[in-house]
Amino acid sequence: MTITDFYREMKGKTVAFCGLGGSNLPLIDRFLAAGAKVTARDRRTREKLGDLADQLEKKSVQLVLGENYLEDLNEEVIFRTPGMPYHLPQLDAARARGSVVTSEMEVFLEYCPCRVFGVTGSDGKTTTTTILSKILQHAGKTVHVGGNIGKALLPDIDSIRPTDVVVAELSSFQLISVGRSPQVAVVTNMSPNHLDIHKDMQEYIDAKKNIFLHQDGFGRAVFNLDNPITTGFVSQARGECLTFSRKQRVRNGCFVNPDGTIVFAKNGVETPIMNCSEIRIPGAHNVENYLAAICAVWGYASPEDIRAVAEEFSGVEHRAELVRELDGVRWYNDSIATTPSRTVRGMLSLFPQKLILIAGGYDKKIPFEPMGEPVCEHVKTLVLMGVTAPKIEAAVKEAKNYRPGAPKILHAASLEEAVNLCRQEAKSGDIVALSPACASFDMFPNFETRGDRFRELVKQL
Template sequence: MTMEEFYKSIKGKTIAFCGLGGSNVPLAKTFSQKGAIVTGRDRRSYEKLGDTATELEKAGVRLILGDDYLNDLHEEIIFRTPGIRFHLPELETARKNGQIVTSEMEVFFDVCPCPIFGITGSDGKTTTTSILAEILKKSGKTVHVGGNIGTPLLPKVETIKPNDVVVAELSSFQLISMRRSPMVGIVTNITPNHLDMHKDMNEYINAKKNIILHQNAFGRAVLNLDNEISASFAPKVRGQLLYFSRKQKVEHGCWLNKNEQIIFSDGGKDTVILDTKDIRIPGSHNIENYMAAICASFGFVSPDDVTTVAKTFPGVAHRAEFVRELNGVRWYNDSIATTPSRTIKGMLSIFSEKLILIAGGYDKKIPFEPLGQPICDHVKTLVLLGNTAPKIETAVKAAAGYKDGAPKILHVSTLQEAVDLCNKEAHSGDVVALSPACASYDMFPNFVIRGNTFKEMVMAL
């Protein structure tokens, strides 16, 4: 189906957009302009929506707001924002009643005219998405980047041409309802995450699996062989299967040789693609991100394209992002670290010296025990805040390597207090990092606002 055909099909239909977040707002306006009868539903009040509410009303969108926003969900087509649980009772009732419950990403996959490269995983998907997009751009392709990375793709589908490519970051919330898979699907890794939103770990894993489950024989699946859950998807792959591994040689995919070069193997043929010393962004996890991107793009780009990007790509904001050096103290913003595994693979693996670490935040109901020993090994002062602070402290004190006062554990109530305290604790040569191992929702709307706020506070010191 083309987008033009889709717009014709919705003319005169009643459509509800449940959750007026980033992707649904531009869609609601567009659909209203195309002749649909559109309702915007959101738990927030008119005042809290602010300019968004005004813009939608001007576009002819009727608003139903407040705690009862999902009452009388009678519309023929219902668009669910990724942040709304797939199995919400109101949505289950709508499905039983024969109403169409869909999402921006589902429709985009139906109407997109060009190949899609999709990336998912518990950690590393945003950086891998950005690296892959840069490599494809370097090769001369017109690339459209979006999905969970923040840019809705469906509103701009009419500008996408058949010879372009789409690079889409896909979250479990988006994938849970998908019945199409991208031409190339990457799974960076899978560890416990979002267990506050999913029924259980099994539902989370099955959602991720949709990125490769509906591929045909011409598809390509890229799996992390070093991650047990990711590697377990292999029997479900119908098309080409490529692995990447930092720990062992693979027959088809990427691995590291003794000279720390990334090799692409295709049966008996080995090709040197990239020397890891050329990767500008630090951390062993970023070697894995490059391996995933190389597997996805192999055959579409040259090794020179990969090396050029590796030498110049500075990384993504809020991911081990250098903020400033003040009085010999280096400050880093790693607000993207919303899970323990991301903090472990990120800031706790980059530096030889022990850190002053700010951690804690919203509780996603995932275990903190794996964080305990790495903090003992790599942190000298731990500054905790947020709902999860007691759980993180418990995990650290239960670790085998913990000694009384090592690391020193301090508690604060706000991020400003954390920054001020770290400034007092730090001496020349120290590294201070915000790497929370938790989501931001107890204090900030998202990790981007948390990271930007942190950077503003550090720059104001």
């Protein structure tokens, strides 16, 4: 069955799109063209949707809006937005009534005509996805990038040729319900995340595992051997399994020699690729991102392609991004750091000196204790904001290496106040970093908006 057959089957069916976000909204026109009877459901009111509501109604889309937007969810096919909990009672009730509950990514993976490289993990997904796509592009492939990064892929599936490749960043919310895995699956690492949505850590892990569990014997799975959770995935791979490590040699996969040489090994035959010093973007975590990408592209791109990208690629915005240097103080935007592990592995590992750190935000119900000792070791002034500020302060003060005043802890009611406090505290030679260890939803709609606002504030100093 092809995607053409799928759309043909949608003719005359009632189809609901729950949540008018980036993955669902572009699909509505395609389903209307296929002859489906479309209902758009969204928590926002008509006033908040504005012109979009009028545009949809002009296309004969039925609207169900407001807090009760999931009432009477009786359409034959229901597309949930990725951020919507899979086991929402209204969705479970619809399944019990016989509705098909699916998502943009489920349908895409089922019908994509070309090879898909999928990337998931708790940290490093976007950077690894970007590195992967750039290496494949340098190798002459026509590459389509999407998923949790950039855009939905299903609306463009008609233009994807069998000789193309897709590189998809995949979140746990996208993976939780998929029944087909990408042909090449990468798991960068695993640590607690999104426990405000997932019922527990095990559900989060199980969702991530779907990226490789449905592969056949011709698939490739790539795992981080330095992470205890992903190491446990190795025995569950059904096809080729490659691993990567910064800390130990591997027989099949990628590792770093003591002299910094990155080596790919296959059945013990070792091929030197480049030295870590050739990677333009800084940090040990970015070395790991390259190790993962090399495992994924091996056989599809050459070492020359890999080196060319490593030397040219300067990173993705909001990730250890130097905003400016002012009066000898360097200001970094690391708004992507929405978990403690991301802050610890990222900004807290990049510099030999102690930082001035802005942290705090929305509470995803994940523990902050793991960042207590690293903060005490690498931070001289900690400026806390958001609803998690008390939890982070407690984790720091309970750390074994905490001493009163080391770090100095300040509180800010807003990002604006946090930046001003850092300006007062910083002296020439200091580094100030926004690396919140939390999501942004208590103050900003997403981490990008938070990072953009930080840049604006710093440039106004």
